[in-house]
Amino acid sequence: MAAKHTxxxxxxxxxxxxxxxxxxxxxxEPPLSRERIVAAAVELLDAHGVxxxxxxxLADALGSGVMSLYWHVDNKxxxxxxxxxxxLEYHGQQTAQQAQDxxxxxxxxxxxxxxxxxxxxxxxxxxxxxxxxxxxxSRLELLSKTLSRAGxxxxxxxxxxxxxxxxxxxxxxxxxxxxLSDEDRAAAQQRLTSLSERYxxxxxxxxxxxxxxxxxxxxxxxxxxxxxxPR
Amino acid sequence: MAAKHTxxxxxxxxxxxxxxxxxxxxxxEPPLSRERIVAAAVELLDAHGVxxxxxxxLADALGSGVMSLYWHVDNKxxxxxxxxxxxLEYHGQQTAQQAQDxxxxxxxxxxxxxxxxxxxxxxxxxxxxxxxxxxxxSRLELLSKTLSRAGxxxxxxxxxxxxxxxxxxxxxxxxxxxxLSDEDRAAAQQRLTSLSERYxxxxxxxxxxxxxxxxxxxxxxxxxxxxxxPR
DNA sequence: AATCCTATGGTACGTCGTACGAGTCAATCG
DNA sequence: CGATTGACTCGTACGACGTACCATAGGATT
Numbered sequence: 002m003a004a005k006h007t008x009x010x011x012x013x014x015x016x017x018x019x020x021x022x023x024x025x026x027x028x029x030e031p032p033l034s035r036e037r038i039v040a041a042a043v044e045l046l047d048a049h050g051v052x053x054x055x056x057x058x059l060a061d062a063l064g065s066g067v068m069s070l071y072w073h074v075d076n077k078x079x080x081x082x083x084x085x086x087x088x089l090e091y092h093g094q095q096t097a098q099q100a101q102d103x104x105x106x107x108x109x110x111x112x113x114x115x116x117x118x119x120x121x122x123x124x125x126x127x128x129x130x131x132x133x134x135x136x137x138x139s140r141l142e143l144l145s146k147t148l149s150r151a152g153x154x155x156x157x158x159x160x161x162x163x164x165x166x167x168x169x170x171x172x173x174x175x176x177x178x179x180x181l182s183d184e185d186r187a188a189a190q191q192r193l194t195s196l197s198e199r200y201x202x203x204x205x206x207x208x209x210x211x212x213x214x215x216x217x218x219x220x221x222x223x224x225x226x227x228x229x230x231p232r
Numbered sequence: 233m234a235a236k237h238t239x240x241x242x243x244x245x246x247x248x249x250x251x252x253x254x255x256x257x258x259x260x261e262p263p264l265s266r267e268r269i270v271a272a273a274v275e276l277l278d279a280h281g282v283x284x285x286x287x288x289x290l291a292d293a294l295g296s297g298v299m300s301l302y303w304h305v306d307n308k309x310x311x312x313x314x315x316x317x318x319x320l321e322y323h324g325q326q327t328a329q330q331a332q333d334x335x336x337x338x339x340x341x342x343x344x345x346x347x348x349x350x351x352x353x354x355x356x357x358x359x360x361x362x363x364x365x366x367x368x369x370s371r372l373e374l375l376s377k378t379l380s381r382a383g384x385x386x387x388x389x390x391x392x393x394x395x396x397x398x399x400x401x402x403x404x405x406x407x408x409x410x411x412l413s414d415e416d417r418a419a420a421q422q423r424l425t426s427l428s429e430r431y432x433x434x435x436x437x438x439x440x441x442x443x444x445x446x447x448x449x450x451x452x453x454x455x456x457x458x459x460x461x462p463r
Numbered sequence: 464a465a466t467c468c469t470a471t472g473g474t475a476c477g478t479c480g481t482a483c484g485a486g487t488c489a490a491t492c493g
Numbered sequence: 494c495g496a497t498t499g500a501c502t503c504g505t506a507c508g509a510c511g512t513a514c515c516a517t518a519g520g521a522t523t
Contacts, residue, residue: 171398
């Protein structure tokens with residue numbers, strides 16, 4: 002509701018008179034904008050995780066006052082929403098061979114999706130709490146079109162879409178949570194060995210130690226697509 | 233590390249002398265314990281969501297001082313861990329016919345899993361950030377045994393487990409996030425209609441309006457198991 | 464009687480999100 | 494030209510949070 006804005010105002014007056022520059026501050030800050038705020042937020046989230054993003058830190062990183070942010074953004078939740086969606090944009094090149102190999106196209110989009118989120122592990126833990134942003138909807142739309150073109154029956158379409166979505170979401174969320182556990186790598190290792198007697202089967206198959214996440218993702222996706230393919 | 237405890241001390245002295253009871257306070261609070269704390273935390277989470285759980289509120293609900301909690305619990309993160317794991321316990325009855333119908337057994341466990349989490353929607357948004365608790369590992373162990381018994385090749389076993397896990401996780405996380413969006417039901421509705429031109433395919437298939445979540449989950453799970461089944 | 468362990472909780476500190484309102488500056492209008 | 498308006502910035506302050514620190518009390522052990 003609030004925060005109307007145009008993004009006009011190209012550059013600032015650049016500090017003409019010297020008599021108020023408090024100290025050596027060579028920064029010529031561009032004006033605030035929703036875009037700059039979101040970019041800085043993503044940077045902070047990448048660097049310090051979900052808990053590392055505070056409005057004060059964000060303002061510091063932008064060289065502005067804290068409350069100035071609230072002109073461009075509703076509140077902190079809104080920052081999370083925008084940061085998440087900004088990270089999920091898809092630049093899928095529409096090659097001419099898209100129609101002939103629907104399966105490759107779907108796999109490509111879904112792998113890109115997963116990769117985008119793993120580049121920003123905080124995004125996975127944010128997703129469950131936020132509504133669907135435009136970039137997510139775009140991907141669902143594209144997936145829907147692709148499957149439809151592939152010959153999936155209309156009656157099965159929604160189930161197919163959700164199945165693929167669920168698979169990607171789950172894989173990403175799981176993988177990201179493993180990434181985040183660097184703080185207690187030692188504890189995890191110890192827990193694994195201490196529990197090997199209690200969970201013999203998954204210990205034997207080395208379920209938690211298997212590091213070929215990408216391969217497992219691709220292979221499982223293949224199985225799922227097998228199940229979904231029109232027979 | 234801290235917070236050793238026995239859980240001994242069965243009941244308190246029940247307030248014998250009246251001369252210090254400040255006012256009509258008919259509560260005979262049992263002593264604190266990790267179990268009571270976790271139970272109260274789950275209750276608060278159910279009622280007020282993730283952000284509604286604070287240590288002060290938790291202490292109030294238990295009729296104790298805030299800092300007393302820290303004797304039994306390391307910190308707030310620890311409370312989240314315990315609450316999450318407590319909600320994921322599985323009471324799978326080991327019927328005799330388990331060996332013959334591995335597929336039904338897997339489906340049963342996975343649907344119970346999903347149902348448990350949907351009973352406590354906050355659990356889905358918590359999962360991505362926390363390590364694997366014992367109850368999660370138990371379920372993975374059971375799933376592993378079941379699939380192994382079903383004849384899934386050892387080489388495919390981990391992929392199969394993760395695929396199913398991912399599917400359930402994704403489905404649950406997605407579903408729970410839809411549940412949580414009751415605060416902006418109006419906004420969502422408006423967004424849907426306003427965006428119907430931009431996303432024609434998913435609008436036409438009514439992807440976001442389809443309310444048969446349970447059916448879609450079961451059906452998609454079927455597809456996935458089809459793909460995973462040894463041929 | 465002295466000591467120790469378990470358990471409770473009051474006070475206080477630093478940090479958080481953000482409401483409020485005063486400030487600056489350019490554009491517009493009379 | 495001065496007055497007004499609207500976009501934008503930000504200092505101050507408030508209430509709520511997690512939790513470190515420390516004082517306390519009572520039962521068990523010595």
